[in-house]
Amino acid sequence: MTMPTNESAMSASLARRWRLWIITGLLTAGAITVFVLGRRHSTTSTAVSSTPSSGHDMGGMQTGAAPSSDGNAIQITASQIRQFGITFGTVERRTLESTVRTVGTVTVDEARRSQVVLKIGGYVERLYVDQTGQRVRRAQPMLDVYSPELVAAEQELLVAGNFARSVRGSSVPGAPGASIDLVAAARRRLELWDISGAQIEDILRTGKARRSLTLHAPASGVVLQKNVVQGQAIQPGQMLYDIADLSEVWVDVALREADVGAVRVGSTASVQFAGYPGAPLAGRVAYVYPTLDSASRSMRARIEVPNRSGRLMPGMYATVALTTPSRTALTVPSSAVLRTGDRALVFVDKGGGRLEPQAVQLGRETGDFTEVVDGLTTGQRVVTSAQFLLDSESNLGEVMRGMIGQRGTSDIPNAQDMQSMPGMTAPAPGESGMNDRGARVKGPSVRDTTMKGMPMSPNRR
Template sequence: MSSRSRRILLIFSLIAAMAAGYFAGAGRHVGHEPGAPGETAQPGEKTQYTCGMHPFIIQDEPGLCPICGMRLTPMRPGGEKAAAPAERRIKHWVSPMDPTYVRDAPGQDYMGHDLVAVYEEGSAPGQVLIDPVTVQNMGLRTAPVERRDLNRTIRTVGLVEYEEPRQFAVNSKIDGWVERLYVNETGQFVKKGQPLLDIYSPELVAAQQEYLLALRNRDRLAQSTFAEIAAGGERLLEAARTRLKYWDISARQIAELEKSGQPRKTLTLYSPYSGVVTKKDVVEGMRVMSGVDLLQISDLSRVWVHADIFEFELPWVRPGLSATVELPFAAGPDRVGKITYLYPYVIGETRTTQARIEFENPGLELRPGMYTNVRIAAQPVTDVLAVPNHAVLRSGKRETVFVALGEGRFEPRVVTTGVTDNEGFVQILSGLRVGERVVTSAQFMLDSESKLQEAIQKMLAPEPMETKPEIDLEDLF
């Protein structure tokens, strides 16, 4: 026999052996699963035990389930072929994505999904069926889906800060040296028009001299018979006066300069507003540059309180709501204000948004930098569908509840939730109807059971056979 013939004979022998093993294994399993319909009891057959919660757990001896710890129950040996189950009657058709979409005939929902049949008895696909005794042992409780009003009081912390429009900077518009400093302390109260400091500047002295020259020149040219010459002297004087005004020399100081006829060595800067000196960057004898801030004055007659609002609390907060501010270490009544502004960004360090509350501060009891306790009475959300918050299972991608259908049947339902109130109820935007009951305890065991049944169905479902091209034996050699 040639080498090629021996190879062909060996291949046919392997194929025949694999086929024989396949049919032999199929003959041992078909119709002989424990408790399968049509199984015939054999004399001396060994009793096997299984778990009521996990039917794939099968053991030859009694004991406890290795998954849930329940006692194993004996499996009933198969008898004569069971009668064919009666045909179930369809109650209605429902959308798999929206349980509120119910129809009396098959079809598709508004999203294009095929409607699923709901039967009058028994469990529909996707439901969990548990023995009532087991339900009682699990301590399973339910709560109704009802309409109610949701209320929430937000408790947070706040920080007292300056009112930004009432902060002012004092600087010089000319270069020079500080000859005298009238306000020399941080925290000192100043009034509007109070002198702050004197600045010596050679440029300022030269500008005053130019103004005096322009003043004398105007008086001399005013006697000219030519109108244009007289007008030119007036224009020159006005230009010199404007230059002094731009350097913050007041009209009163210009009038004194005209009266005395002698230029002043220093320029006095006056406080533009009343308030407290909150920043001081100047000392006597210091050389200052034009445009550099020397002092900062803040008016504390009104202050802001910035309250931190977490992201999940934002749906409850809006401008106009009443807010109560309490000073933890100060006696006296709480202060009540209103939210005037909600900042449109989130602070990265705290992941909070700030709500601004404005207060009058006549006694200066609210000092910038103080921490406060803030209570915000959110506006109620009225007449909404709600369930207990602990009835919702959150997996990160979706939110699920288990609906109790009665007779030990439970259906997992995907829902969309809204706000949560102080009493532990969460708003349901879609997925449930009034009157249904949801599981509020032991739903994690139902969740594991539903995932287990889904996995078993996927394993038992026949996979589509791939069409393989015919193999020519000549191509193997």
């Protein structure tokens, strides 16, 4: 009977030992965790406390430079000039020989354009030129037109001619002269309808009215439009053919408002076409339109380009380079100009490492140089590099601080300041000391055991 009692006691003792080992393992793991986190917290605190408060490098930029007493001027050192790679240029008077580049479209020379128009009504009996784009020569037959009104006028001419011949030897006073006037009036009527003198003489010679009238090309060229077909009825004043001489064409270009004063009549142009690469054609500015497009803020100019080969066609796109007259002007390197919204700035070297921003008024830009209309004088030194440090959207103070590295640790808010910022929550600084904490462990009682807890910030107490 004592055997079960001993076995029960041994089982209870073994269970207590197992619980003791489990509790000891948990406590050991907790102690290791506390040690590791404590080291990490200590390292972080050391890094924060070792951050310089002033007079040290931050982000590779020295903060020793300070604003000058002259308003927005700034003071930099020689080491900062080398560190940021700042270079300088000189304001000088230079000869500007600029080239204005733009695009254009080939159009027809309006002075080389003509139309075939019938001044009386009629019907198309025959077409000699029946295709758009067909080339024609001057005086080449275009079409035959039947017009009852024209036939009646020809009959009047024949009657007047016969009457004049019959009264040529008449003794009636004024009869011969009146007959001559009738012939002249009938002849004049046909001439006003563009009937040639040769056709009128042929009617008088044969004594027969022609049924149809042949219209001829007024000039050599290419048929751009054909508005007539066989058998069509024609109204007086209707345009039948549109003919253009393309031996010389126009190239209409759009000029920026800033380039209007540079381009003049007579300026030479180099015109390049995508269809004929590597073969630019020489042209000349023949006209500058007197109006400005208010929507695009551009003005048009007309360039005359020879086209004896006939390769250029209306509607083709062209790339144009216009050579403007050379002149001497006060210039500054273009890399020195900072465009900040509605104005332009240049940093002027005042000597002794002092840089002062100067507002300038700019003119034309030619290659690597920009004309200065107002704000600078000859011989001044200006900053020409390290412009990436300046933000065109920032105000002037931020621009200068970013350029010379004036943002130091004094500009960084501390934790106490961040606590008072709206919407900002910063961790409280770490604390050391003894804190009373309570813990409850389930299971058999354990003696001679020490528990350690993780440090907690005041906000989590």
